[in-house]
Amino acid sequence: MTTTRTETDSLGAISIPQAAAWGRQTQRALENFPITGVAISHYPELITGLAAVKKACALANKQLGELADQKADAIVAVCDEILEGQHHEHFVVDVMQGGAGTSTNMNANEVIANLALQKLGLEIGEYRHLHPNDDVNRSQSTNDVYPTAIRLAALARISPLIEAMHSLSKSLMAKAAEFDHIMKVGRTQLQDAVPMSLGAEFRGFATTINEDVDRLGDLSRLLTEVNLGGTAIGTRINAPVKFGETAVAHLRDISGEPLSLAADLIEASSDLGAFVMFSGILKRVSIKLSKVCNDLRLMSSGPRAGIGEIILPAVQAGSSIMPGKVNPVIPEVVNQVCYQAIGNDLTVTMAAEAGQFQLNAMEPVIIHKVLETMGSLTNAMNVLSTRCVDGIVADEERCQALLENSLVHVTALAPIIGYEAATKLAKHAQANGLSLQAAAEPVLPSEQAVIALSHLNFGEASIVE
Template sequence: MMSKFRTESDSLGPVKIPLAAAWGSQTQRALENFPITGVSISHYPELITGLASVKKACALANRDLGALPAEKAAAIAGICDEIIGGRHHDQFVIDVMQGGAGTSTNMNVNEVIANLGLKMLGADFGAYGRLHPNDDVNRSQSTNDVYPTAIRLAVLSRITPLIEAMHGLTNSFGIKASEFQHITKVGRTQLQDAVPMPLGAEFRGYATTINEDADRLCDLSRLLTEVNLGGTAIGTGINAPAHFGEAAVAHLREITGEPLQLAPDLIEASSDLGAFVMFSSTLKRVGIKLSKICNDLRLMSSGPRAGIGEIILPAVQAGSSIMPGKVNPVIPEVVNQVCYQAIGNDLTVTMAAEAGQFQLNAMEPVIIHKVLETMGSLTSAMNVLRTRCVDGIVADEERCQFLLSNSLVQVTALAPVIGYEAATKLAKYAQANGLSLQSAALPALPEELAETALKHLQGRIPENA
């Protein structure tokens, strides 16, 4: 039988690699060293596209500066175009969680581009004398400027669908706000009856709070357009020709369409992950707000008969294997869980950003894993919340009116009219005797104050009960 493996050698010795695999020895070692999450780097196609974009930009810059022959630059750029177009992503196989500050990811990309480039040039995999992963594909580069640049591109590419999901949810809440504006309900603080409010105003508040963070995420994403490409290992530009960073970033702007700029201090930019900390923190803020909204929706829809029951959520699936007819608020529940994940991921990003030492932070792999995970989950969750829940919410007007009529929330509006002490006395009497404010006014207050209170309350809360 023919061997299903080929052998390559590196500084640690020979390595067996599957015959059809386009990767090389360092990727194979990383496969064996990091069986951690089961999530490969190709799970995030934006990351692979970002890496290929960087490699193409660097090849073109090296060509322009006379550091790489045109034939090799063309082969590298051609394979990068195929990867950017969605091909060969199955060759990016290593676990997203890895030691080495992303070196294994960078080498996976270098080796795949080199071997596919060799095939394009009519050579065999592993014939690195013709096109080498380090000497050619990685020329004038280091993992320490390639990887940070690529992960920024990956996040930037996910901004648009995230913002679109936020705006879509904002719009749905806005539609419901208009639809429910004529309905007055009990407003609550600390789960206790507080003051009357329009149900529409409650939903308008949800729209506003999501929309304002969409603006903040757009603003913060601009921090990610500053890159350290050309700084190589620690920002000094060692092993790169003069003006390589400027040339590479110019090509990368053209390739990606992003307004990228070279960091003014490459040493600082090679170790600082502050932009990711701020961006992740805002993702957490979105998650916190979204979870609070889902808590409200679950409480307002609780019942259907023994809870608050002011709104009715769409019934999307049976709620119990034992209780017939039970329907649960499963969409807000799943969104809550996504939000908890976002909060936890932000703590991971925070700790990883803090863990850098001197001129490099080795924890970038977990940072990009968690930021992209959060962005993807929040995007999907908001789309599901919009289409499977918010768009189909119905208000129970009768229930809202019943709760309002039997509450004591109008007493707050009476305080400036009859005085705080008299209003308190009225509320306590009504609560103790199970009466509405109107019914309690005459027995609880002096006649003159009672008449003033009734006149003020007239028409505000119809006597339904």
């Protein structure tokens, strides 16, 4: 049997595990929201974001004479431990919750209060000495604490995501250099188009990933505007003069982020446009990444009855019944991550739209989906780099055979012999299973045939140039 303690509030008495650092409001949230099974501690950045906010507010309250030094110092000491990764197991409420994040804020208030009480030599639950609301949450509201903490959480995940993007781009560029000498068929709409190098194709993949690094950084700056100090709906009620400015200054130092206090706290307390824009760039990255994975799967199809221009690393058996089969499992899992990210963006969009009047109660699902997307994309790109791209091998003979059997060089002839003649040549070659060289003499006038043959004999690289 688990030993429990009892706490009482206006709703009545409730039992709490004796070893838990949380209190009655957190316990009620545990019972009210058994939704996803994902606790807020699943996202460590969210917990450290909350701790940073609570520390900044304690320092501001102390500086402005609103909180006794002993209480403030105990709160700060606990927050420092949380920032170092301790006590996260006590942040237990479900990430999906009603109440605009109130349960998350109260979870933080209660854990910090109880751990601070222990530092003061007191027992958990002796709130008359240090109270979750009156002291830890002093000069604050969930309306400003939660929006600020979730912004810090998202900002904390940007560097790992950008590093993963750089790593994937670097891997693709290395393959581009390795494959520059290999000529192949370039395709549009799954049809043969013009000759190109395999290296150029991989260089395009690298560019499409790398070009969004700056965009991600630019849009992340939207998250640095916070409403801390606005308290309830941005009115600054129950907060001393200059509390917001003081708390944000402390939070800048604690977080290392270039935070600024919103000019209009009423507007900032209800507007989630920054998350809509930020989620949008995550969707853009996902769409482009998925397209790259589609191409890798198609290019590696076969290996004998498909395109087969590249060989992906064999990382696991591909079938329980077909011996020797190997599947493109790494691009496949990345595709799925991207589909999830695209769906998450729609969730963020609908949740941001769903706010009424001075507050948006849907913030919990927004940060859940944004952090989920950022974490999954980071992991997916790292796996794609190390478990797939780095080990890709080109099948040069297959690339050459497909190129020689195609009619893609005809495009380079169009400016020389004319579009109509080039079309006639290509159609005759295709209909009769001939190469362009073999089809030139029976189809073109002798003078045009000589010109065509002389250009076709320059070799693939010359024709591309």
